[in-house]
Amino acid sequence: xxxxxxxxxxxxxxxxxxxxxxxxxxxxxxxxxxxxxxxxxxxxxxxxxxxxxxxxxxxxxxxxxxxxxxxxxxxxxxxxxx
Numbered sequence: 571x572x573x574x575x576x577x578x579x580x581x582x583x584x585x586x587x588x589x590x591x592x593x594x595x596x597x598x599x600x601x602x603x604x605x606x607x608x609x610x611x612x613x614x615x616x617x618x619x620x621x622x623x624x625x626x627x628x629x630x631x632x633x634x635x636x637x638x639x640x641x642x643x644x645x646x647x648x649x650x651x652x
Contacts, residue, residue: 572612578649583642588625592634604629609642618645
């Protein structure tokens, strides 16, 4: 989210392992489609950087949370710079 105007993001990280904590009955039914990874690029500048990722569990899984801190790598490009 919040990619600066005129910039493009090329994600380097393609897979992120997420550790969940909660009732086994809920964790057993969560799929990758229930997990959203969000990265805020508001303060990013052109170049490659490691950014903090926010993990959200979508759906009726209020008793499930994540364990740990998550980061991803991405390159912010300015296509106009050629």
